[in-house]
Amino acid sequence: MGERIAVLGAGKMGEALLSGMLRAGRPATDLVVSVRRAERGEELRERYGVDVLPLADAARAATTLILAVKPQDMGALLDELAPHVGADRLVVSAAAGIPAAAIERRLAPGVAVVRVMSNTPVLVDEAMSVLSAGTSATAEHLDRAEELFAPVGRTLRVPEAQQDAVTALSGSGPAYFFYLVEAMTDAGILLGLPRAVAHDLIVQTAVGAATMLRDSGEHPVKLREAVMSPAGTTISAIRAMEDHGVRAALLAALEAARDRSRELASGQG
Ligand SMILES: NC(=O)C1=CN([C@@H]2O[C@H](COP(=O)(O)OP(=O)(O)OC[C@H]3O[C@@H](n4cnc5c(N)ncnc54)[C@H](OP(=O)(O)O)[C@@H]3O)[C@@H](O)[C@H]2O)C=CC1
Numbered sequence: 442m443g444e445r446i447a448v449l450g451a452g453k454m455g456e457a458l459l460s461g462m463l464r465a466g467r468p469a470t471d472l473v474v475s476v477r478r479a480e481r482g483e484e485l486r487e488r489y490g491v492d493v494l495p496l497a498d499a500a501r502a503a504t505t506l507i508l509a510v511k512p513q514d515m516g517a518l519l520d521e522l523a524p525h526v527g528a529d530r531l532v533v534s535a536a537a538g539i540p541a542a543a544i545e546r547r548l549a550p551g552v553a554v555v556r557v558m559s560n561t562p563v564l565v566d567e568a569m570s571v572l573s574a575g576t577s578a579t580a581e582h583l584d585r586a587e588e589l590f591a592p593v594g595r596t597l598r599v600p601e602a603q604q605d606a607v608t609a610l611s612g613s614g615p616a617y618f619f620y621l622v623e624a625m626t627d628a629g630i631l632l633g634l635p636r637a638v639a640h641d642l643i644v645q646t647a648v649g650a651a652t653m654l655r656d657s658g659e660h661p662v663k664l665r666e667a668v669m670s671p672a673g674t675t676i677s678a679i680r681a682m683e684d685h686g687v688r689a690a691l692l693a694a695l696e697a698a699r700d701r702s703r704e705l706a707s708g709q710g
Pocket residue numbers: 449450451452453454455475476477478481496509510511512514517518535536537538558559560561612613
């Protein structure tokens with residue numbers, strides 16, 4: 442059998458990955474999804490032309506299984522899935538927190554598991570997807586998993602011990618930028634700009650700053666210094682941010698996200 446990929450649990454991330462694989466040129470006939478609700482299955486079948494199968498059939502039909510359910514649903518999914526996953530399958534978990542070993546324990550001995558933390562910019566082919574091998578996964582398995590994510594953004598491999606930190610940084614990261622844009626738009630309104638104008642200014646500024654960060658190769662401090670004129674406007678804003686503990690808030694926030702990822706390891710609550 443050629444490589445057929447099953448997306449098990451097709452919510453926000455599962456659907457984003459599915460659409461990314463199709464955009465990358467993978468034929469719909471190579472993809473199958475499994476969902477919990479019939480109407481969701483119908484929606485995906487119509488939108489993407491993929492087969493929607495019960496879990497056991499999807500597991501048997503595919504060589505690579507992408508697990509994209511919430512960490513809290515992983516236990517129930519694995520209970521149902523385990524009897525149908527042959528030792529020659531590659532299992533790719535997209536879930537936050539769940540260690541590869543916890544998945545390996547629930548499946549037949551020797552099943553290769555790769556843990557991946559991606560992010561929602563999968564939708565615009567600008568994801569950051571970070572991969573780690575479980576104990577049975579070989580370099581070839583990692584290559585195969587990476588091939589799924591490479592067309593939808595950048596990929597990186599890290600030791601699994603770093604995955605909770607990765608989740609805090611790039612997994613949750615898009616939300617922090619959206620939050621910042623929202624807060625800066627509010628600030629624009631405070632300063633008297635219409636909301637739509639403030640929104641457009643901030644979005645384009647974010648795109649420009651992100652492009653400079655990516656393409657210039659310069660350290661962010663250097664880029665910031667180029668904006669800050671002596672006794673100018675920018676340093677006044679930076680002083681206010683330091684006074685309000687923005688840097689400390691970010692350190693605490695990412696530590697909280699890392700800790701939550703660790704808590705999710707048990708798949709509880
Ligand atoms: N959203 C994000 O930015 C990111 C999410 N992740 C990870 O991706 C995973 C999915 O997150 P996200 O897409 O946001 O969550 P969603 O809730 O949007 O998607 C999860 C989907 O799984 C379905 N599901 C649950 N149990 C089963 C089952 N037994 N069989 C089939 N389908 C099932 C749910 O169905 P139903 O619709 O019926 O609830 C739902 O559609 C999580 O583990 C999360 O940690 C990783 C990186 C980023």
